[in-house]
Amino acid sequence: MKSGSSIDPQRIGFLFNHDELHQVAHTAPIISALQRQAPSARVEVITSSDRQAEAVRQFLDPALPMPAFWSIRPNRWSRLAEKMMGQMVPLNRLSSLKRSTELFRHFDALVVPETTTTFLKKNSKSERPKLIFFPHGAGDRSIGFSPEIRLFDYVLLPGEKTRDRMLDAGVIHPDNHRIVGYPKFEAFAARPPVKMFDDDKPVVLYNPHFDPLLSSWFRFGEQILDYFAGQNDFNLIFAPHVMLFQRKLLASVEHRMLRFRQQIDPRFAALDHIHIDTGSSRSVDMTYTGAADIYLGDVSSQIYEFIQKPRPAIFLNSHGAEWQGNANYEHWTFGPVIDDLSGLGATLDAVSPLSDAYRQAQSRAFAYSFDMDDRQSPAKRAATAIAEFMEIPQ
Structure with a gap:
């Protein structure tokens, strides 16, 4: 599946293009893991707000070089149009994707936690970039198994349940996915519980x-x-x-x-x-x-x-x-x-x-x-899967 040349390092972008921050922890922990696992690759970050960029940085290993960050902020016209439409349609996200098509073509792959990015496949016949999907959550709602997932080149999954339902829905096939666990658990595993109230009531x-x-x-x-x-x-x-x-x-x-x-x-x-x-x-x-x-x-x-x-x-x-x-x-x-x-x-x-x-x-x-593996962290498993899919030396 290699899409880069034998001379230039492959560029893998982690794209965050949502209004809020709830998707960040699902893929951001993979960034540093991929830097370690595939040091010949150029691992970069693309965000649409300063809040996203700051949230992503919190998951990065300070011992590693800071990845390049790119901004794809929505323009004021899309923000105004989305507001006038009652924010019913994600015009900001779609506008950011459309205006950044030239930037994305310089990447060999984009790793994303949401399906709006399939806009790039719907509106281009180019093989570049490959789209790699990790769903933001492991819930049961039918929207998590929507037809748009068919447009991804590769899918990373938290466990057997999501795999089985996606296979049943026909949105993945046996050779374009891998179960890697749930990086969000890894990201917050060391943090102690927070006591929210002064008393001990339930x-x-x-x-x-x-x-x-x-x-x-x-x-x-x-x-x-x-x-x-x-x-x-x-x-x-x-x-x-x-x-x-x-x-x-x-x-x-x-x-x-x-x-x-x-x-x-x-x-x-x-x-x-x-x-x-x-x-x-x-x-x-x-x-x-x-x-x-x-x-x-x-x-x-x-x-x-x-x-x-x-x-x-x-x-x-x-x-x-x-x-x-x-x-x-x-x-x-x-x-x-x-x-x-x-x-x-x-x-x-x-x-x-x-x-x-x-x-x-x-x-x-x-x-x-959730596929819990004590031998390897979910982020490392995801990084290995990405490197193997893109045929990047490890």
Whole structure:
């Protein structure tokens, strides 16, 4: 698959082209690993904001040369157009890709954590650059197995579950992928848990998604905050998917739905036993999944990061899903599912300690979703796979 010449070193770019930072930790740990594994390659970084660049730098090994950084900021016209359209279409990302086509042609491969980059394949017949994909998360939603994945030249995967579902969906084939584990776990493994509250009451993490159909926030959100505001048995961390509060109008291309997102009543933030975070770095670095005793959510892939250590979980069916036996809701087998909030208090009281049945379900699903190898780190496994795919000497 080698696309560079025998004289010039191959250029491998790690591209980060999203509005927020939640995708960075999935591929940034591979950068330094690839520098070590394939020293003849030119490993470089491409970002679309200063925040992204700073976030990426936090994952780099200071003992290695700093990679070159390139910026592909969206222009003001695309920002204005996206704002006027209610931010329903990712015009900033698409504009950045289109305007940077000439830059990308100088790379032999781009490593990316999202599918918008397939725009480059849809709009060019060039073999350069190769696109290498690592999905940002190991969740169950159908969007994680979308047809766009067929356009990638190579796919790196966290475990057998994602591989099997992608093969079943026909978006990968047997010889264009490799299971490498989950670099995000490696990135934060050495960090101690953070104590969020002064007392020792159980901590509940409410982690709704942003999808306007699947998210429990639109139907249940304020009622949940109101419930926790009026009780004294639990502390609450409200840390939704970072995209939920980045836009006032939420759009789902997958489900063809638009919904306006309501604001949070300021009175909740004033309470000592409620911590609200609508988008800081702690929302994406597993601080909250590590600090919580009970998970409360809907379809976010963060549930799979939470069950690295099996614990009680409760799921909110706010959209009348017929979820039993549906692979898109496999994580709803990790704990009780409630269809309305009348039973929330009783469910919270009953869910701890974690039952053997739910513990086994979580442990099985975690092992199926993440290939954990004590002999090699996920970042090194990914770097080896990239070097072998691109035929770079190691």
